[in-house]
Amino acid sequence: MQVALVGVTGYSGMVLYQLLKQHPQVDGIHLYGHADAPAVPLKTVATMYQKETAVIRPFDAAAIMHDNAMVFFATSAGITCQLALPFIAAHFPVIDLSGDFRLRDPQQYQHWYQRTPAPVTALAQASYGLADMPSPLTTYIANPGCYATATLLGLAPLVQQQLIEPTSIVVDAKSGLSGAGKRATTASHYVTVNDNVSLYKLNQHQHIPEMMQQLQQWWPTIPAIEFTTTLIPVTRGIMATIYAKAKQPLTTAQVRDAFMTTYHEQPFVQVLPTGMPTIKDVIGSNNCALGVNYNPVTNTVVVVSVIDNLMKGAAGQAIQNFNRYFDFAVTTGLPTLPVFP
Numbered sequence: 001m002q003v004a005l006v007g008v009t010g011y012s013g014m015v016l017y018q019l020l021k022q023h024p025q026v027d028g029i030h031l032y033g034h035a036d037a038p039a040v041p042l043k044t045v046a047t048m049y050q051k052e053t054a055v056i057r058p059f060d061a062a063a064i065m066h067d068n069a070m071v072f073f074a075t076s077a078g079i080t081c082q083l084a085l086p087f088i089a090a091h092f093p094v095i096d097l098s099g100d101f102r103l104r105d106p107q108q109y110q111h112w113y114q115r116t117p118a119p120v121t122a123l124a125q126a127s128y129g130l131a132d133m134p135s136p137l138t139t140y141i142a143n144p145g146c147y148a149t150a151t152l153l154g155l156a157p158l159v160q161q162q163l164i165e166p167t168s169i170v171v172d173a174k175s176g177l178s179g180a181g182k183r184a185t186t187a188s189h190y191v192t193v194n195d196n197v198s199l200y201k202l203n204q205h206q207h208i209p210e211m212m213q214q215l216q217q218w219w220p221t222i223p224a225i226e227f228t229t230t231l232i233p234v235t236r237g238i239m240a241t242i243y244a245k246a247k248q249p250l251t252t253a254q255v256r257d258a259f260m261t262t263y264h265e266q267p268f269v270q271v272l273p274t275g276m277p278t279i280k281d282v283i284g285s286n287n288c289a290l291g292v293n294y295n296p297v298t299n300t301v302v303v304v305s306v307i308d309n310l311m312k313g314a315a316g317q318a319i320q321n322f323n324r325y326f327d328f329a330v331t332t333g334l335p336t337l338p339v340f341p
């Protein structure tokens, strides 16, 4: 199969290119960049591509649909709502790593992303591809956000089985710097990030409405969640620490059983038998590792959810959705072990 990738010069696109190259069902990858930019050999983009013969061609929707079976967009927010409409009109398969088609309500997108949304008729054709909680996919797959993935996988059993007080969810999430993409800013300057920890986008993070949309589908009673994001000085990795009050007293074993009920058939979700995961347990893999605990003193359930933001949080989950869409075995072409040490 031939596939197209838009955005290979970005962090998620680089990881996606690597995964597509080793995918046994992919025979060729066509690369596309800005519509108004000249064609450039991939080897001129980064030192690591010296032996690659591929060329990044100007974006051309008609050529993409003619030459490929699917297109992956690993582009910045605000791009696919402009570029993807011909694919939607033609019902051509798309996997979109950006947030442009995750929110069904265009006003929510306008508010949280502060950009012009895609038309509501186009948004209605997208499906939210949280790959480890399978639901039907349409031809336009909105790949979930990295924080949203870690948080939703950590909350799903508690919410779907209604084990917690719906008003009591608090999530303290931390991310490595590659989550912010390749562009350097004052906030991502080495001196700002190294030896430091900083909370950002307090009550303003764009993944809040994305998580609420999914949580309320699972349990409409949930009114809101408290969600904070903190930058930590690592390249890759997300840890979401989730706190919620139990509806009635539980044990840690009961919480773990609830998680096993949800995830026992999911090859990429690891519910730990004891202890809590670290980000190094998943970096380089497409896994989400979950540790659970119930504190009887405070009647609080604590869940720790870790993922690699560029794998499960972006490119790995995109390949998982690609496998689901074409009915390939779900683990095809995806690493199930981390890079360790």
Ligand SMILES: NC(=O)C1=CN([C@@H]2O[C@H](COP(=O)(O)OP(=O)(O)OC[C@H]3O[C@@H](n4cnc5c(N)ncnc54)[C@H](OP(=O)(O)O)[C@@H]3O)[C@@H](O)[C@H]2O)C=CC1
Pocket (backbone or CB within 6 Å): 006, 007, 008, 009, 010, 011, 012, 013, 032, 033, 034, 035, 059, 074, 075, 076, 077, 079, 097, 098, 099, 144, 145, 146, 178, 179, 180, 181, 182, 183, 309, 310, 313, 314
């Ligand atoms: N990084 C992460 O951990 C995660 C990222 N995402 C989402 O995935 C997407 C990509 O993220 P990330 O890789 O971090 O971003 P980067 O900033 O690292 O890369 C963005 C890519 O988009 C390309 N691009 C931008 N505008 C256009 C355009 N008009 N036409 C064609 N290509 C364009 C850029 O090309 P050029 O360099 O030539 O401008 C670059 O290749 C974003 O929407 C992000 O929110 C989702 C989950 C996790």
Ligand SMILES: CC(=O)N[C@@H](CCC(=O)OP(=O)(O)O)C(=O)O
Pocket (backbone or CB within 6 Å): 077, 097, 098, 099, 144, 145, 146, 147, 175, 176, 177, 178, 179, 180, 206, 207, 229, 231
């Ligand atoms: C560390 C860091 O800055 N992370 C980014 C994650 C962005 C992202 O994944 O964007 P989407 O909304 O397209 O999912 C952030 O918090 O905004």
